[in-house]
Amino acid sequence: EDKVVQSPLSLVVHEGDTVTLNCSYEVTNFRSLLWYKQEKKAPTFLFMLTSSGIEKKSGRLSSILDKKELFSILNITATQTGDSAVYLCAYIIQGAQKLVFGQGTRLTINP
């Protein structure tokens, strides 16, 4: 059965720290993996990863996919209190329309 597991489930760090969030998957006919940030309401799109080993960056955030070891990481450097959120990863399988979400990592940045 296809599954996606995020770790850790919860993380508390101080402002300025660097964090690494993990998303492991076991998926037949994998197509892509996406990262979203969920604050109070809407999941906000961060990255979409389809190819292995190619880092995607947006400001202090970056992400990479390893299709051999079946995981992705999301890095956030120089964290700020505004980075506090639940970070969701989701996979898509070939030919499907739906995103299948993990349970999320709750990140808290303390000043």
Place this chain on the structure above:
Amino acid sequence: EPEVTQTPSHQVTQMGQEVILRCVPISNHLYFYWYRQILGQKVEFLVSFYNNEISEKSEIFDDQFSVERPDGSNFTLKIRSTKLEDSAMYFCASGEGATGNQPQHFGDGTRLSIL
């Protein structure tokens, strides 16, 4: 920046009543989706819609659920006879291209409370 808008933000309904949740997707998007998130649980896929028909649906999306794009801008989710377990946050999403080619962008959600 264009965004997906959902109304109402909160809906309270008696069990057994019909409810319609409304969404205005991003204007040039062609693919539309509904997801739900029960409090404390994962975001779950309900249905995808393209070219005026359902392209995929989950087991949750039974005969009590329906979707419609009644005009060029709105996308609605109807629950015919609500149950207590339908209480959840319902998210609408839209995409410029097919899932796998383009990301889905989510609205702020409608919190549905069934009494």
